Amino acid sequence: MTDAHFDQSAWLKRIGYSGSIAPTLETLNRLIVAHSHAISYETLDIMLGRPPKLDLASLQSKMITNKRGGYCFEQNMLFRAGLRSLGYRITSLQGRVVRGLAIDAPRPAIHMLLQVELPEGPYLADVGFGNLAPTSALLLAPQVEQETPHELMRFIDVDGELTLQARLNRGWQHIYRVIPYPRYDGEYEITNWYTGTHPETPYQGNIIVAKPGPNGTRITMYNARVTVRDAEGQARKRWLAADSEFRDVLCGEFGLNLSNEDIDRCIAVMKAKGTGDAPHPFFA
Incomplete structure (x- = not known):
């Protein structure tokens, strides 16, 4: 998988970024904010029976040209291509998701994330973790509380794997453990196929x-439940009823370019296979 045919100008236009493109920490932080606010996390293609494709042409077509979102592999591979086009040095990593679980839970490595090599040190960049993706770069060092435009975050060491935590209204919450070894894109392809096709993953039946x-x-948005969480961690929830409300939220509030046919199919799959209003720690 090569970044040779990445359209840098189209990506920057898509995320609404017009600032400095010097490969610095300040630029990185601004790019993370711009990308994460412009391109929503979403897994709807999996509901529609379309396992995500990770080649760069497909990623650009889906998220840039067609103005869709994507999940962790799609988001972070596109973001990686953008960073590399600007001259950043990137090490591709994986993480073990422990959101809502014990911090040392024996979890598989099913999340993609990026390590950006900067003069200030190695920094984590991750625009693909749903409702808790860090909105700034984070120094990969333990026991350092780091401000972001959203939650206060930190890493703590767990047997050689730095565990990302966010300060929420119930205290420090685990997110994922970072595996400190470079990964090949072929490993992402394998994991992407598993998460995109396994019948028991939450993505198969849930919006x-x-x-x-x-x-x-x-x-x-988790099925018909839409949650807005404020900076203090207080959540305001509402539930959608009419199909038109789903269209308004998906296309309006999340900015997804979806056809009425695809939205109708997602609603039908949700009704047939989804878990309804059941709580889910990853997408609370």
């Missing part, structure tokens, strides 16, 4: 969409 908002807010 899952998320994006950060202004003033420290985050908006998440």
